[in-house]
Amino acid sequence: MPYWLLITFAIVCWLFALQQIRMMLIYLGLIPHPLLPQGSHLAKIAFRSAINFTTYGFIIFLIPWPRLLTYFSGAIVCLTITDAIFSIFGFGVIGDLILNMSDFKSRVTYFISKIIIFGLITLLCFHFFGL
Numbered sequence: 001m002p003y004w005l006l007i008t009f010a011i012v013c014w015l016f017a018l019q020q021i022r023m024m025l026i027y028l029g030l031i032p033h034p035l036l037p038q039g040s041h042l043a044k045i046a047f048r049s050a051i052n053f054t055t056y057g058f059i060i061f062l063i064p065w066p067r068l069l070t071y072f073s074g075a076i077v078c079l080t081i082t083d084a085i086f087s088i089f090g091f092g093v094i095g096d097l098i099l100n101m102s103d104f105k106s107r108v109t110y111f112i113s114k115i116i117i118f119g120l121i122t123l124l125c126f127h128f129f130g131l
Helices: 005-028 040-062 063-088 104-129
Strands: none
Touching: 005 040, 040 063, 063 104
16 A cells, blocks of 8 residues: 555544544533533543544554454454443443443343444455454
């Protein structure tokens, strides 16, 4: 992949990270906005997205392009597993929202289905692009 295209992708990732930091500040109430709600769980999600996009911007330069998709999908599986472990008990990034589900069994089913779907995407990327 041409080097100018890698730089473009990295800059786009970093711009997304800046946008997520702005959204985090809005959700925390530090930047006033008349239409968007304030909420700590929304700020947590925006902060995690900002960290992810900043990291992706640097990883683009380190890993060859086709294998990059395998690593991204693997990272998403790891994030989903971490969120599942914490959110089932109400401590994760979206734990406040997940606790509103009816019971413990439905929360476990929800996260297991997410892990299976992202795991299959990772396996397909590994099969076609390698590690």
